Amino acid sequence: MEPKNPVVDYLRMDRIPHIWCPGCGLGTVVNCFVRAIKTCDIPRDLISVVSGIGCTGRMAGYLKLDSFHTTHGRPIPFATGLKLANPKLKVIVCSGDGDLFSIGGNHFIHAARRNTDMTIICVNNFTYGMTGGQVTPTTPIEAIASTTPYGNTEEPFNLSHLAESAGAVYVARWTTFHVRQLIKSIKEAVQKSGFSFVEIISPCPTLYGRRNKLGDGLEMMRAFKEKSTVRNGADTREVGLDFKGGIVCGKFIDRERPTYLERYNERMTARLGASYKPYEGVL
Amino acid sequence: MKADPKGVMTGAHFLDGDHACCEGALAAGCRFVAGYPITPSTEVVERIAARFPAVGGMFIQMEDEIASSIAIQGAVWAGAKAMTVTSGPGFSLMMEHIGLAAMLETPCVFVNVQRGGPSTGLPTLPGQADMMQARWGSHGDYEVIAFCPNSPQECFDLTIEAFNMAEIYRVPVMLMLDECVGHMTEKVVIPEADAIEIAERRFTGAKPGEYLPYETNGNWVPPMVKAGDGHYFHMTGLTHDERGYPVMNAEAQEKCVHRIVNKIRENADAIVRLREAEIEDADVVVVSYGITSRVALKAISMAQAEGIKVGHMRLVTAWPFPENRIRRLADQGKAFVMPELNYGQMYLELERVVQGRTRSLLVPHGGGTVHDPEVIYRKIKEAVQ
Amino acid sequence: MSATEIKFSGFGGQGVILAGIIFGRAASIYDNKFATLTQSFGPEARGSACSAQLIVSEDQVLYPYVTRPQILMAMSQEAFNKFLPETTDDATVIIEEELVKATGLKPGMKLYGIPATRIAEELGRKMILNIVMVGFFTAVTGLVGYESAREAVKDSVPQGTEVMNLKAFDRGYQYGKELK
Numbered sequence: 001m002e003p004k005n006p007v008v009d010y011l012r013m014d015r016i017p018h019i020w021c022p023g024c025g026l027g028t029v030v031n032c033f034v035r036a037i038k039t040c041d042i043p044r045d046l047i048s049v050v051s052g053i054g055c056t057g058r059m060a061g062y063l064k065l066d067s068f069h070t071t072h073g074r075p076i077p078f079a080t081g082l083k084l085a086n087p088k089l090k091v092i093v094c095s096g097d098g099d100l101f102s103i104g105g106n107h108f109i110h111a112a113r114r115n116t117d118m119t120i121i122c123v124n125n126f127t128y129g130m131t132g133g134q135v136t137p138t139t140p141i142e143a144i145a146s147t148t149p150y151g152n153t154e155e156p157f158n159l160s161h162l163a164e165s166a167g168a169v170y171v172a173r174w175t176t177f178h179v180r181q182l183i184k185s186i187k188e189a190v191q192k193s194g195f196s197f198v199e200i201i202s203p204c205p206t207l208y209g210r211r212n213k214l215g216d217g218l219e220m221m222r223a224f225k226e227k228s229t230v231r232n233g234a235d236t237r238e239v240g241l242d243f244k245g246g247i248v249c250g251k252f253i254d255r256e257r258p259t260y261l262e263r264y265n266e267r268m269t270a271r272l273g274a275s276y277k278p279y280e281g282v283l
Numbered sequence: 284m285k286a287d288p289k290g291v292m293t294g295a296h297f298l299d300g301d302h303a304c305c306e307g308a309l310a311a312g313c314r315f316v317a318g319y320p321i322t323p324s325t326e327v328v329e330r331i332a333a334r335f336p337a338v339g340g341m342f343i344q345m346e347d348e349i350a351s352s353i354a355i356q357g358a359v360w361a362g363a364k365a366m367t368v369t370s371g372p373g374f375s376l377m378m379e380h381i382g383l384a385a386m387l388e389t390p391c392v393f394v395n396v397q398r399g400g401p402s403t404g405l406p407t408l409p410g411q412a413d414m415m416q417a418r419w420g421s422h423g424d425y426e427v428i429a430f431c432p433n434s435p436q437e438c439f440d441l442t443i444e445a446f447n448m449a450e451i452y453r454v455p456v457m458l459m460l461d462e463c464v465g466h467m468t469e470k471v472v473i474p475e476a477d478a479i480e481i482a483e484r485r486f487t488g489a490k491p492g493e494y495l496p497y498e499t500n501g502n503w504v505p506p507m508v509k510a511g512d513g514h515y516f517h518m519t520g521l522t523h524d525e526r527g528y529p530v531m532n533a534e535a536q537e538k539c540v541h542r543i544v545n546k547i548r549e550n551a552d553a554i555v556r557l558r559e560a561e562i563e564d565a566d567v568v569v570v571s572y573g574i575t576s577r578v579a580l581k582a583i584s585m586a587q588a589e590g591i592k593v594g595h596m597r598l599v600t601a602w603p604f605p606e607n608r609i610r611r612l613a614d615q616g617k618a619f620v621m622p623e624l625n626y627g628q629m630y631l632e633l634e635r636v637v638q639g640r641t642r643s644l645l646v647p648h649g650g651g652t653v654h655d656p657e658v659i660y661r662k663i664k665e666a667v668q
Numbered sequence: 669m670s671a672t673e674i675k676f677s678g679f680g681g682q683g684v685i686l687a688g689i690i691f692g693r694a695a696s697i698y699d700n701k702f703a704t705l706t707q708s709f710g711p712e713a714r715g716s717a718c719s720a721q722l723i724v725s726e727d728q729v730l731y732p733y734v735t736r737p738q739i740l741m742a743m744s745q746e747a748f749n750k751f752l753p754e755t756t757d758d759a760t761v762i763i764e765e766e767l768v769k770a771t772g773l774k775p776g777m778k779l780y781g782i783p784a785t786r787i788a789e790e791l792g793r794k795m796i797l798n799i800v801m802v803g804f805f806t807a808v809t810g811l812v813g814y815e816s817a818r819e820a821v822k823d824s825v826p827q828g829t830e831v832m833n834l835k836a837f838d839r840g841y842q843y844g845k846e847l848k
Contacts, residue, residue, distance in 0.1 A: 069519035077350035081357025
């Protein structure tokens with residue numbers, strides 16, 4: 001008898017093979033994601049995954065959970081509605097750097113500011129893969145993309161610092177090489193109450209790697225291994241990424257702030273008194 | 284099902300249209316609203332923000348209208364009845380998510396208190412120039428339902444209807460107020476909760492593992508589920524099959540579009556709401572909606588005083604357009620006059636249906652106020668000449 | 669004609685809109701007439717002459733806006749100057765007589781004045797002058813019943829202030845009755 005892969009129960013096997021390229025980091029991400037949530041103490045039925053558009057946007061569609069493949073840049077506000085209508089749900093957003101931080105950037109900072117209880121997993125491959133490799137807000141300076149044929153000239157976002165500044169209570173970064181640490185971080189983030197953020201540096205050998213002569217998926221993974229250092233608790237101002245430079249990984253932020261709903265219920269109770277029944281969902 | 288008394292403010296009230304819309308939503312069982320302030324719709328969400336905590340509802344002011352228009356859809360898939368509220372520029376920002384609601388078949392309500400446009404236009408003054416946008420604003424082929432209340436009382440009544448239609452047909456329903464109706468204060472009678480009929484969401488009876496989100500079993504509208512019930516269902520804005528899985532081919536597209544369009548078209552006669560007066564022996568019918576329908580009545584009585592046989596048709600629903608009824612009246616040789624606070628939008632539909640068989644005249648208006656009844660009256664005279 | 673067009677006017681903060689709402693509520697809820705209230709919004713409405721427009725009718729109000737008010741209530745000079753020219757030749761003009769000097773009235777017009785601010789101050793709260801005006805308005809126009817207007821005042825003022833507001837209403841009403 002063939003040994004059963006431990007993650008297949010959480011995959012929509014009727015949709016396999018998936019559409020991702022050979023060497024893409026998304027397979028690793030899905031694997032780590034499933035292993036993380038399998039070991040969480042959260043009932044599977046209560047987990048919802050929300051994605052935007054793009055290669056990572058397809059993640060929701062392969063996961064055998066309640067899953068939503070929404071519009072470009074808008075998984076966070078969709079997740080906000082889902083979570084606030086039924087706070088018992090554990091809502092996890094999986095999307096890419098372009099989706100979450102270019103078109104969806106405004107939603108990210110506001111959800112972090114509110115400390116809406118949700119986990120954001122950003123697969124950062126420095127490019128729009130689905131549309132052929134255009135520049136994103138995380139593409140390093142000098143890197144070639146189809147819309148920066150002479151090299152990118154724009155300063156990229158330092159996502160960890162952005163997340164911390166906007167109010168996230170949990171911020172971590174790993175690469176797809178760091179599978180054990182990544183599983184642990186996803187698990188911590190999902191179990192954390194409040195707005196948690198995990199950035200996963202992931203290879204796109206087909207587009208970003210090829211254009212920038214970074215080799216195939218394996219070589220990119222090797223580079224992740226060689227160039228990364230683990231610095232838990234690092235100052236997020238100092239973890240920005242350069243083209244071909246070092247990658248600081250680790251859990252940077254783990255702090256407490258009242259969530260959106262905690263503050264809401266506290267305020268309403270204070271103002272409306274005993275007649276106010278703390279909000280626990282519309283149903 | 285009857286309305287939950289908790290949300291029903293039974294009694295006679297002196298309310299503006301915006302506030303009446305909020306009360307209608309409460310009576311309809313809406314318990315989730317996401318919105319962003321914009322004149323002249325802000326009073327709707329202000330009242331909701333004040334009223335919701337006491338009835339177990341959740342209002343959130345989102346960062347913009349794009350976020351608002353998709354947050355409500357997240358809430359619906361968690362089991363809520365939900366709406367968003369906006370005006371002109373905000374409505375423009377919501378277009379993509381009207382398409383998403385059409386594609387996922389998410390029952391939800393979009394309120395647009397129309398002001399003068401384009402662009403920032405006239406924030407505090409009325410217009411009716413978003414009518415085509417309500418129908419065609421998102422890309423792709425789909426159908427919607429749109430209501431046009433002409434009084435605060437109807438803002439209450441039709442908000443309930445809008446929620447009911449959204450549930451029955453699983454479509455985004457547009458509630459197209461105008462600034463005049465939204466800001467006008469009149470008597471609004473709210474009945475007892477048990478006199479208010481509410482359409483319940485139709486959930487599947489299938490066990491987890493057996494449910495296919497878009498399996499219709501010969502019906503137009505498939506039953507729903509909600510997150511957390513163990514179905515592990517998938518929703519995508521991509522063209523999808525019965526399982527809700529993306530399928531990128533023409534056959535799947537045909538099946539998908541065919542149903543989201545025809546579930547409304549084939550049921551149009553059941554959806555369309557008209558109010559008619561003195562149509563039967565009329566030579567000319569004035570077709571109007573929203574605030575313009577009231578001003579038109581004034582013009583009609585001026586014409587009737589001169590012995591002109593003129594009837595009135597009010598579009599309580601603007602979408603779907605009442606093609607069959609208009610066609611029949613055109614067949615009978617009746618002429619049409621259509622005043623609206625735009626330069627010809629619903630009038631294009633009228634012309635399309637009348638097909639030049641009888642005279643159909645537009646009474647255009649740029650917005651900012653309502654028509655002078657005298658101008659409509661002159662057009663009525665022109666129509667019978 | 670069965671419809672009466674009314675303009676309530678003054679400067680921002682005087683409770684002009686509330687006066688219109690109370691009267692509209694009295695007419696529509698308690699007297700079972702049709703009443704349609706509109707007001708100006710936006711920056712132009714925040715100026716020194718703000719107004720609420722009310723149409724009271726035996727039939728449904730079709731045209732929503734007031735075009736030629738038959739009754740003008742003015743609580744400020746600027747509002748009086750601005751809106752008097754819009755009124756009908758035989759309009760009823762109701763003023764706060766210490767804030768408005770009524771000039772330029774046409775011969776067919778009827779003028780009623782009340783020192784509402786002073787009365788409100790005597791009652792201990794200057795800000796209830798609008799309710800004094802509503803009482804006065806009710807008495808001199810006779811457009812809605814005394815009880816209807818009183819009930820509408822009760823519905824429209826903040827909880828806990830009903831007694832004082834009804835006192836203000838009655839003072840205005842008496843003043844009007846004595847004048848008539």
